[in-house]
Amino acid sequence: MSAVYSVAPYNSYAKGGWQRVLGRVEGRDRVVFRMEWEQETKMTLRLVKANIALAELESGAHYLKAHLERRGQGDPSPPLSLP
Numbered sequence: 346m347s348a349v350y351s352v353a354p355y356n357s358y359a360k361g362g363w364q365r366v367l368g369r370v371e372g373r374d375r376v377v378f379r380m381e382w383e384q385e386t387k388m389t390l391r392l393v394k395a396n397i398a399l400a401e402l403e404s405g406a407h408y409l410k411a412h413l414e415r416r417g418q419g420d421p422s423p424p425l426s427l428p
Contacts, residue, residue, distance in 0.1 A: 346367070346368045346369065346370065346376060347365055347366065347367050347368070348365070348366055348368060348378060349363055349364070349365055349366075350363065350364050350365075350366050350378070350380065350388070351363035351364075364380065366378045366379075366380050366388075368388075374391055374392045374393075375389055375390060375391040375392070376389070376390045377389050377390075378390075382404075384404050384405040385404075386402065386403065386404040387402070387403045387404075388400065388401070388402045388403075389401045390413075396414060396415040396416070397412070397413070397414050397415075398412075398413045398414075399411070399412060399413070400412075400413055
């Protein structure tokens with residue numbers, strides 16, 4: 346499986362850009378991408394229910410977690426909050 350990872354420039358911390366990365370399906374609900382940059386970086390996308398995924402990015406001592414939700418056009422309902 347392949348994906349495009351992109352990031353916007355952020356001050357002097359990140360110059361921004363994009364890279365095509367390869368990943369693999371692990372189990373029934375997750376895809377793991379490993380990138381060899383200055384530090385080994387791992388991104389995991391895990392489907393928690395229809396149209397909702399959790400994303401985790403681990404790079405050295407840095408750890409980021411995000412909630413991703415696909416919403417229909419014009420859907421008036423508020424975003425789902427996770428515990």
